[in-house]
Structure formats: structure tokens, C-alpha cells
Amino acid sequence: MFITDKVANIDQGKFVSFEFFPPKTDAGFRNLLARLSRMKALNPLFITITWGAGGSTSEKSLELAAICQKQLGITTVLHLTCTNTNKEIIDAALVQAKKNGIRNILALRGDVPRTEEYWTPNCDFLSATDLVKYIRSQHGKEFCVGVAGYPEGHVDGSDYTNQNPEKDIPYLIEKVQAGADYIITQLFYDVDKFVKYHQLLKSYDELKDLLVIPGLLPINTFNSFKKATKLSHATIPQSILDRVSRHKLNDDEVKAVGIKILNEIIAEVSEKTDIKGFHFYTLNLEKAAASIIETSSVLQDGLKVRDDIAESDEEIEIEIPQKSFKRRQSSVSSGVDPKPHFKSLIAISKGKGQMGKDANWDDFPNGRFGDSNSPAYGEIDGYGPNLKVESSEKAVELWTTPESTLDLARVFIDYLSNKIPQLPWVDTPLDIETSIIQEQLFELNLRGWFSTASQPATNACPSNDKIFGWGPANGIVYQKAFVELFVPKHDWDQKIFPALKPQIENKTITYFLGDNKGQIQTNLSNHQSKSAVTWGVFPSKEILQPTLIDLDSFKAWNEEAFLLWLEWARCYKKATNTYTFLNFIYENYYLVSLIHHDFVDENGLWDSLLDIE
Numbered sequence: 127m128f129i130t131d132k133v134a135n136i137d138q139g140k141f142v143s144f145e146f147f148p149p150k151t152d153a154g155f156r157n158l159l160a161r162l163s164r165m166k167a168l169n170p171l172f173i174t175i176t177w178g179a180g181g182s183t184s185e186k187s188l189e190l191a192a193i194c195q196k197q198l199g200i201t202t203v204l205h206l207t208c209t210n211t212n213k214e215i216i217d218a219a220l221v222q223a224k225k226n227g228i229r230n231i232l233a234l235r236g237d238v239p240r241t242e243e244y245w246t247p248n249c250d251f252l253s254a255t256d257l258v259k260y261i262r263s264q265h266g267k268e269f270c271v272g273v274a275g276y277p278e279g280h281v282d283g284s285d286y287t288n289q290n291p292e293k294d295i296p297y298l299i300e301k302v303q304a305g306a307d308y309i310i311t312q313l314f315y316d317v318d319k320f321v322k323y324h325q326l327l328k329s330y331d332e333l334k335d336l337l338v339i340p341g342l343l344p345i346n347t348f349n350s351f352k353k354a355t356k357l358s359h360a361t362i363p364q365s366i367l368d369r370v371s372r373h374k375l376n377d378d379e380v381k382a383v384g385i386k387i388l389n390e391i392i393a394e395v396s397e398k399t400d401i402k403g404f405h406f407y408t409l410n411l412e413k414a415a416a417s418i419i420e421t422s423s424v425l426q427d428g429l430k431v432r433d434d435i436a437e438s439d440e441e442i443e444i445e446i447p448q449k450s451f452k453r454r455q456s457s458v459s460s461g462v463d464p465k466p467h468f469k470s471l472i473a474i475s476k477g478k479g480q481m482g483k484d485a486n487w488d489d490f491p492n493g494r495f496g497d498s499n500s501p502a503y504g505e506i507d508g509y510g511p512n513l514k515v516e517s518s519e520k521a522v523e524l525w526t527t528p529e530s531t532l533d534l535a536r537v538f539i540d541y542l543s544n545k546i547p548q549l550p551w552v553d554t555p556l557d558i559e560t561s562i563i564q565e566q567l568f569e570l571n572l573r574g575w576f577s578t579a580s581q582p583a584t585n586a587c588p589s590n591d592k593i594f595g596w597g598p599a600n601g602i603v604y605q606k607a608f609v610e611l612f613v614p615k616h617d618w619d620q621k622i623f624p625a626l627k628p629q630i631e632n633k634t635i636t637y638f639l640g641d642n643k644g645q646i647q648t649n650l651s652n653h654q655s656k657s658a659v660t661w662g663v664f665p666s667k668e669i670l671q672p673t674l675i676d677l678d679s680f681k682a683w684n685e686e687a688f689l690l691w692l693e694w695a696r697c698y699k700k701a702t703n704t705y706t707f708l709n710f711i712y713e714n715y716y717l718v719s720l721i722h723h724d725f726v727d728e729n730g731l732w733d734s735l736l737d738i739e
Contacts, residue, residue, distance in 0.1 A: 127201060128270035129230050130307050130337055132171055133402055140396065140425050141171035141403030143339070146410055148175070148186035150504040150682040157488075158190070158410060158501035162198055165412050168419055170200065171403060174232055174310070177205040177219075184219060192226035203272065204228050207236030208251035208260075216257070220265060232272045232310060233257040233301075255300045262305040273301045275309035275338065277323040278316070281359045281516070289359060291323050299332045308337035310405050313354065315387070316361045317394045324399045340395060343407045344414035345384025348374035353554060354407075357514065375589075375596050381414055389422045396424045410501040411488070494579075495659075496672070498679035504686075513690065514553040518697040524548065525694070529703040531574040534711070538571045550690045551578040559593050566732040567609075575735075576612040578687065578717075581659065581673075583607040583725045589662060596672070601664035607722040607731040608659050608675065612687075612715045615641075622718075625738040635734070638677065639718040640684035642691075648677060657721050675719055687717050 133141065144165060149155045162173075175191040177183060187204065195202040204223050206216060223231070235254040251257055254273050261271055275298070279289030298309075309327075314320050320340060327333045345351045348370060355362050366387055373379035392404060404425075406415045419425050488500035496503050515521045524546050528534040540546045542564055547555060560567070562582045570577055582605065587594040589601030596603060613622060618639070629635040630649050636657065639647040648655065660673035695708035722731035 127229070128307070129172055129201070129203065129272065130270055132201065133308075133337055136171075136402055140392075140401075142168065142415075142419060142425060143170050143172045143174070143403065143405045144168075144415065145174045145176065145341075145405065145407045146190070146501075148178075148183050148190050149410065149501045151498045151678045153499040153678060154410075154501045154503050155186075155190075157499060159193065159198075161410070161412055161501055162194060162200070165408075165416070166198060166200060168416060172201040172203055172230065174203040174205060174405075177207050177234075184215060188219060188222050188226075191223070191228055195228050196226050201230065202228050203230040203232050205232045205234060206257060207234045208254065208257040209236045211236070211251060213250065213260070216251075216260065217264070220261065220269070224265075224268065229268065230270045230272070231261060232274070233261065233306070234274055253297070255297065255304050258301055258304040258306050270307050271305055272308040272310055273298070273306045275311040275323070275327075277311055277314045277320045277340075278359065278361060291326055295326070295330065295333075298327075299330065302332055302336060306336075308339065310339045311341045312360065313341045313343040313358050313407055314360050315355070315366055315391065316363050317391055317398070319361065320395060321398045324401070338401060339403060339405045340401055341405045341407060342388060342391065343409075344388055344411075344418060345370060346381060346409065346411055346414050347377045348380050349554065350409065351380070351384070356553075376598055378598060381417075385414065385417045385421060388418045389424075392418070392422050392424050494679075494683060495674060497674050498676055498682065503679060504682060513550050513693050513697075514548065521694065521697040525550070527698070527702070527704045529707050532572075534576060534707075535571045535574065538576050539568055542567050542571070542577075549578065550694045551687055557581075562593070563607075563732060566736060569736055570609070570611065573617075574614060575617070577609055578612065579608075579610040579719075581605055581608060583722065583728045583731075585726050585728075589664065597662045597670060598664045598667070601662050603662040604660070604725060605673075606657070606659040606725045607728070608720060609731065609735070610717070610719045612711065612717055615714055615716055618716050618718065621738055622735075626720075626734060629734060634723055635731070636721050636723065637718055638675070638680040638684075639716050640680065640688075641716055642688040642712055644681070644685055646677070646681055646684065648680075650677070652677065657723075659721055675721060680719060684717050688712060 146158065146162070149158050173194055175187050175194065177187045191202050191204045194200045204219070206219060208216060220231075223229075233254050235251075235257075251260070258271055258273065261269055276289070276291060276294055279291045280294050280297075281289060311320070311323075324338060327336065327338060343351075343354055351370060354360075369383050369387065370380055373383060395401060395404075406418075408415050488497055488502060494504065513521060515524065525537050526533070528537055537546075538549065541549050541552075542556065542560065544556060547553075559582055560580065563580060567577050567580060584594045584603070584605045587603050587605075589595050589597045589603050590599060591603075594603055594605065623630070626635055626637075630637065633649070636650050637648060638650075655677035657675050658671040658673065659675055661669055661671045663669055691708055691712040695705050695712070698705040698708075720731065720735075722734075724730050
């Protein structure tokens, strides 16, 4: 059923919908299937599945969308991004979508290649309008096609300081005239700006009847909140920032405040507009979204929540190409239509019972150093490797034009000195704890061993400590020292590994090492491959482990980390020395992650590395 028809059939109450992205690991994929089964109890009108830039996640996106539509029975919207994508990729995706009963598409432009040299041959798509036109020309009215909306104005290239929704109107009208049926907006926290945007659309005859679905991002952690708003260029009202910032070291409190804030936004938008529902960017997590729905009087009014995932001993098999996953049979898949009630919703949002435990096990910080078994592991946007800069000009401004190892070392040292705010591999400011090992990191980078992540060791530090503290009050936190480096292959083979060999053999130091071809080495067996390098003990809680390094997460990150060298190189013309040099690094370096397990010895890792001749 088309999204527009489903919304038109709603007589009362508000609907909800959810966005998910294909997880980076097989374990994450399996666990997302279980999560989707639980979240089906929240009765979303539809879900959307993201599509990586240039079709980079096309296979996984299509697999996941097909499972959601055909086997889980959830109306599914497939994202498609078109720039730098061949028509053949779009054609294949639309054929597969139709084959699997998917009739709803979200047509997006995606990131534009940084220079014309890197355009994919035979790519005729310059904008989302081109994609909408193409879908209509090839498939007529067989798909319901949506496009993106920007309450604060679209950001294009380096012109990110001059957002203006009114400038977007002619382009949006073009999309509608090409055949677009609905809008899902970018995330926002400033209600006044969304209301003005909604009023702006209604003031145009071509847009006044267009279905508008506001996009909302639940606040899970302070860091993910700040990072997401930075990536989307969404304004954070000072009152909201102040409320969240007060608890930034305690994720439980941040989440609790975030639930209240989202409920206030939902209530205010509902009061001031005629919108019929809200789209949640879940980041592949479930507790925050469930909690918002459970506590929102607006969403509860007329929202039917089915307890349709009661456990049984029977299992069904979910088949996708080259994979086979099992999940518990649900009453829906067995043909039962249970009476609506809120048992499942409360279990998920409150963390009650087995269902609540299953829902919340990865609710603590995710991202690069979360649990690789989590569906939420990895980048928060799910769109594949990206430099997180607005333009090639911005990349050159940040990272200059390195042509030698010393030039490159200066870039990394500038980041460690807070002279630049990000690197291609990390787009967040340094933690204050890095100052403790700053001099050691300077020395490592001057040797041509380029650091992308690190932390010092600490033993039994109070959770309210200004440098190492995190989590609830009255806790004790611990850290092992670790560092992640790009190192020349010959340095590892001839210097670093021989020097560290005794500690590697007795497992004082464990390591993961990879190259640009995805070949991985480690001194751990598979059953030993997970290491918690940060953990905390808190009153009335299980031990929390927010920072994990394991084989699966390293494999996923290794692939992305090397691709980012190529993404950086593409900010420069192919004939330049910088392009050649960055490609040389890509070909001739290893990525290595070193963990020092004697966390009582705060200097052990750094002394061992700096003693290498």
C-alpha cells in the first residue's frame, strides 16, 4: 500500500514511522531482525531503510528491505540516492524492490563527488528531481515516491552558513511536478522553524496538499546528539542544549531529558500544525523511541499498539541470499490478531522482563567503540564512509596539501593540539583525557605512526572525575590504555612487532592489524577476540562496558578507515602530489589497534612504543 494512501486512511490519532540502516556486521544484522520484530509492536505505519552513498550499501539495503516487507509484513520504504550512481544500479534496485513487494521509495540526491574527475561514467542524475523523473518514466505510478524536506534550508557544498527554506521552494516544486508524493523532513529541534517551514509550504498552490512528515531524532547520548545535529546542520535552541548539557556525562539522564524534550516537540508541532504523524530516526536503537511513544499523550491518543510478538518455542527461518537467520515465531506470523494493548510498549520502554532486556542490552553508547553485535554499531548516519566536510575546499582548509610524512604528521598533531576540529577518521573534539598522553602521541605521529584513536589508562577513578568520569553518580570507572595507528608496513614488520613480541606473546598487549585488502592479523583466538577497554561499576547496575574492541568491529572499521584515505585523496586533482601521496599511504600502511591490558601500569603502552628504535 502506498504511504500516501495509508496516511489518508487515518481517521484519528497520530502515526509513527521509523528509519533503520543496514548494520555493519553479521551479528548486528541478526540482532536488528529481532529488534524489528519487537518494534513492530509499536505499530509503525511504515519503516524506511537507508541506502549508502553511491549505492555502497545497496546489497544490504535491499536484503533488509525485502525481509521487512515480505517476511515481517511491515510497509517498507527504500531510500535511493542517485548522484554518482549508474542507471543500472537504480534499475536493478527498482526491479528488486518491485519483486519483493516494495512500492514506496524515498528519492534522495546524495553526496556530490568532490570534483568532476570522480564522477561515475554514464551517470545522468544530478539531483533528486532527476531520480523522481526517471522512476516515473520507467515505472509510471507503480511506486509512491517521497523526497527530503529541510525545515532550516538545504545545505549545498560550502554554502552551509546561508540556509534558507525559501530558496528550496523552486526545487521542491520541480520534484512535485516530476512526480513526488510526500516529504520526510530532516531532523529538527527548533519547533518554530518547522512550523514556519510548514506554513511556507502551505502558502504555495503546488505544495499545499503535499503530505509532510516531520523527522525527529531521539536523544540517546550527548555525543550522538551533538554529532547528529552538526551533520544535519540543525539548530539546537539554547534552552534545549542547556537541559541536555547538564547531564552530558550520564547517558541515563540525557536519555530521560531527551524523552521529555521530544514529547514537548511532538505536542507543540501537533498543536500548531495539521501533520498526521512523526518519523523517528532510530539509529537502530529502540528504547528511546518506545519511551517517547509510551509517554506522549499525543501519540497515545488513537495510537494502537499490538502485543503481537509473544514468545513461543517455535522458530521460523528468515532466508536472504547467502545468509540464514532464525527468529522466534510471533503471533502475527502465525495468523493471530491479538487485541491492542500496551504491554509490549511498556516492556521495551521500561526495560521490563525478557523483552525489555532484549531491547535495551545495547542502549549504552554505540558508535565505533560500542558492541559490534549491536545493530547500532558504527557511524550514526549509516550512509557509508564520508569525510564529514562540506566541500573539497573545506578539506584543504582543514588538512592542507600534505606531500610527505612530515606534512601528514603536522596534520595529526594539529588535531591533537586542538588547532583543527577533526580528521578524516574522527569528526569530534578531543576528550580532555587525551591531554594526559598528548606528548606521547606527538612523538608517535612524528615517527610517521599516525594516531586515529587512543586513551590513557586509569585505575578505580570516581565516576564524577573531571577528566575520566562518566556515568551515574557514586561509581568507579576503569580504562586500559590503547592506541590505533596507521603505520608503514616495513615499520611494523621490522621494528614494532619484534620489539613488542614478548608482551604480545604473553598477552600483556593484544593487537588487531589490517591492510587495504581487508587481510586481518591478531594474536587472539576468535573466542578471546572481545576486549572491554573502558568499564564502570555503579550502584544497583550491572557492570557497564561502553568501549569495546573486537575482531568483528575492527574488520568493519578497517575497511572504512582505508576507504577514507581514498575519499580524502579525491579532494585533490589526480595530477597533484597530494593525491599521489595519500594513495601511497593507502597502499603501503597497516592499521593497527594495540591494547595494553595492565591498566595499573599507566605508562606501560607508551613506554613500550617510544622505546622502539
